[in-house]
Amino acid sequence: MKKFVLMASFVLAACSTSGDPRPQRASSSPGVKKxxxxxxxDIRRVTLIVRDMENSLKLYRDVMGxxxxxDAILPTSGVSLPAGPPGGKARLVLLNGNDPFIGWIGLLEWVDxxxxxxxPYPTRMGIGDxxxxxxxxxxxRRCAEAATVPGVTVTAQTPYSRQYPGRNGAPPINVRGCNFFDPDGTLIELNQLLK
Structure with missing residues (x-):
């Protein structure tokens, strides 16, 4: 089934217009100017269509924090979001990290x-993923716990260290991380930025 989601990096600079209700933040990515x-x-959130809400919450809420x-059951039209029949019902759960406006994840499960x-649970990526x-x-801790969630497929057994070139002349970006598929096929790159 084709996934209908919009994806972008979760590290964005907030708008600087006076009177804007969103928090004012400095750029959190060296080499990227506000x-x-x-x-x-702004990219508000990505919504993932999931097969088992409670299992997905074990990953996104319990492991990733x-x-x-x-959290609500909503009627669906089958038109604006082209999945499920008109008059169906879906459970929508929205989760946020540290920013109250951007970088959220929505989980959507059709319940009726x-x-x-x-x-089968996915193990490889392709076009449209x-x-x-x-x-x-x-x-x-979080990489180890993610591996215990049913349906998660870890693509590397232990956290790795990787260096990426810096942006626009900034120093290299050093991370320690792991990659895994969530139970519905979304690949997660979980990183810790190193100094």
Whole structure:
């Protein structure tokens, strides 16, 4: 089944317009300058269609430490979000990290009627798939705990160290991290930035 999600990096600079209700933050990525004018678009969240909400919450809430800020059963049209039949019901759970406006994850499970089972848990990526890049401060514990969630497929057994070239002349970016598929096929890159 084709996934209908929008994905972008979760590290964005907030708008600088006076009166903007969003928090004002300095750029958190060396080599990336804060825009001098407000950009027309912020990436608020990505919503993932999941097969088992409670199992997905074991990963995103319990292991990754995101906070649930919304949990409701909603009627669906089958049109604006082209999945499930008109008049169906879906459970939507929204979770956030440290920013109250951007970088959220939504989890959406059709509960009545259920969507068809997509089959085996994924182990490889292809066109149309996506990667969510996240940061944490306790990489070893969270990588180990992620591997215990049913349906998670770890693509590397232990956290690795990697260096990426810096942006626009900034120093190299050093991370320690792990990669794994969540139970529905989204690849998660869980990193800890190193000094």
């Amino acid at each position: 825009p001098t004018e407000a950009l027309p678009t 995101l906070k649930v800020n919304y 009627p259920k969507l068809p089972d997509p089959g 996506h990667v969510i890049v996240t940061n944490t401060e306790d990489i070893d």
